[in-house]
Amino acid sequence: MPLMQRSDVPRRTVYRFSLYLRALQRMEGVETVSSRTLAQVAGVKPPQLRKDLAYLKPMGCRGRGYDVAHLTGVLADVLGSARPQGVILVGVGNLGAALVRYQGFRKEGFEMVAGFDIDVKRERRADLGLVLYPMSELRSFVQERGVRMAILTVPGAVAQAAADELVAAGVLAILNFAPATLQVPPGVVVNDVDLAIELENLSYFIQ
Amino acid sequence: MPLMQRSDVPRRTVYRFSLYLRALQRMEGVETVSSRTLAQVAGVKPPQLRKDLAYLKPMGCRGRGYDVAHLTGVLADVLGSARPQGVILVGVGNLGAALVRYQGFRKEGFEMVAGFDIDVKRERRADLGLVLYPMSELRSFVQERGVRMAILTVPGAVAQAAADELVAAGVLAILNFAPATLQVPPGVVVNDVDLAIELENLSYFIQ
DNA sequence: CTGTGTGAAGGCTTTCACAGCC
DNA sequence: GGCTGTGAAAGCCTTCACACAG
Numbered sequence: 001m002p003l004m005q006r007s008d009v010p011r012r013t014v015y016r017f018s019l020y021l022r023a024l025q026r027m028e029g030v031e032t033v034s035s036r037t038l039a040q041v042a043g044v045k046p047p048q049l050r051k052d053l054a055y056l057k058p059m060g061c062r063g064r065g066y067d068v069a070h071l072t073g074v075l076a077d078v079l080g081s082a083r084p085q086g087v088i089l090v091g092v093g094n095l096g097a098a099l100v101r102y103q104g105f106r107k108e109g110f111e112m113v114a115g116f117d118i119d120v121k122r123e124r125r126a127d128l129g130l131v132l133y134p135m136s137e138l139r140s141f142v143q144e145r146g147v148r149m150a151i152l153t154v155p156g157a158v159a160q161a162a163a164d165e166l167v168a169a170g171v172l173a174i175l176n177f178a179p180a181t182l183q184v185p186p187g188v189v190v191n192d193v194d195l196a197i198e199l200e201n202l203s204y205f206i207q
Numbered sequence: 208m209p210l211m212q213r214s215d216v217p218r219r220t221v222y223r224f225s226l227y228l229r230a231l232q233r234m235e236g237v238e239t240v241s242s243r244t245l246a247q248v249a250g251v252k253p254p255q256l257r258k259d260l261a262y263l264k265p266m267g268c269r270g271r272g273y274d275v276a277h278l279t280g281v282l283a284d285v286l287g288s289a290r291p292q293g294v295i296l297v298g299v300g301n302l303g304a305a306l307v308r309y310q311g312f313r314k315e316g317f318e319m320v321a322g323f324d325i326d327v328k329r330e331r332r333a334d335l336g337l338v339l340y341p342m343s344e345l346r347s348f349v350q351e352r353g354v355r356m357a358i359l360t361v362p363g364a365v366a367q368a369a370a371d372e373l374v375a376a377g378v379l380a381i382l383n384f385a386p387a388t389l390q391v392p393p394g395v396v397v398n399d400v401d402l403a404i405e406l407e408n409l410s411y412f413i414q
Numbered sequence: 415c416t417g418t419g420t421g422a423a424g425g426c427t428t429t430c431a432c433a434g435c436c
Numbered sequence: 437g438g439c440t441g442t443g444a445a446a447g448c449c450t451t452c453a454c455a456c457a458g
Contacts, residue, residue: 149406
């Protein structure tokens with residue numbers, strides 16, 4: 001099979017690539033892994049995993065399985081998390097500050113490089129260990145540092161305006177925590193995260 | 208993986224029910240809304256919305272649209288967020304504490320009623336405004352208070368053990384932030400949230 | 415014999431067009 | 437005229453069985 005174009009990989013498969021990468025990272029000291037084992041660790045079925053990995057190129061060794069180190073490298077490369085990537089935070093309120101303190105994605109190659117807010121002088125944000133700037137400096141910062149990803153944690157009412165500024169500055173990807181449906185031009189990607197929806201979804205299934 | 212379906216409503220449709228509910232809540236002072244308008248606010252296409260809402264019962268008025276107040280009530284009722292629901296937090300580390308401070312789902316009907324951790328005496332957690340208990344008291348608390356939902360924010364290495372305790376105590380739904388694939392018996396639902404995966408997913412699409 | 419790669423089948427969602435009601 | 441409800445079609449994704457390589 002010839003090298004597949006980026007858009008030919010199904011959306012759900014791309015999502016599972018991350019699951020596989022996490023599963024591989026949990027395997028210390030293993031050189032080779034079978035589709036059965038890796039699928040179980042990742043929480044999918046073996047045929048699904050084989051079909052997913054087949055999108056990359058012939059990756060496995062029939063009769064033996066997949067080379068852990070090699071597969072880890074290929075997945076990180078495809079996903080774009082092979083090299084560290086800078087992310088900015090827009091909206092340093094409750095949730096934003098919480099995410100800064102959390103920093104749970106640093107080990108996956110993403111680092112918060114700056115925070116932006118209308119009100120930079122909130123005293124209680126002084127201990128965050130993150131440089132804060134006013135929104136007016138967003139554009140120059142993004143352009144000088146080549147930032148391509150942003151986490152949006154502003155109130156819903158100003159989310160679209162903030163997104164517009166991000167897009168104008170050149171940001172290509174937005175992880176949106178605001179309760180709003182963002183309109184962005186083609187070429188810009190938005191992922192929505194809403195913890196209330198996740199809880200609500202759970203509550204439906206336990207009634 | 209345990210398949211858990213409460214009715215014949217498609218899984219993705221249930222998820223979008225929450226989107227519609229949020230969209231409706233953003234509409235103040237409107238009595239009636241058309242599928243076109245509501246779909247745009249929610250970020251879906253009109254036929255999709257109509258098909259989704261048709262699962263509930265004949266809800267709309269042909270020629271006029273949907274009654275906002277009525278639809279809001281029906282959706283909240285179906286989703287199980289009509290009445291407040293208590294949620295416990297297991298693992299009061301960095302991310303757990305961040306979620307407590309955030310409390311962004313309180314207005315959606317979910318309230319954190321207690322936190323559990325191996326190490327209850329972390330001094331820096333004193334200002335959380337949430338009662339903390341040791342894990343040993345989890346079972347009795349859950350049973351006495353009739354808690355049915357939990358947010359799991361423990362290290363990946365102990366996530367399965369914590370999930371087992373939750374299941375044994377009678378918890379039916381787990382919002383899992385731990386980097387682990389949880390095994391739970393049928394009748395228990397798990398939703399996984401991984402911010403690193405969301406970022407990684409974005410980074411794929413902007414390469 | 416072990417275990418991957420893959421076409422084909424099946425299931426689930428989305429989209430569309432239009433009938434039917436206000 | 438406006439707008440919902442819905443079967444039929446299309447698209448997408450998952451599952452399976454088996455060919456084939458080591």
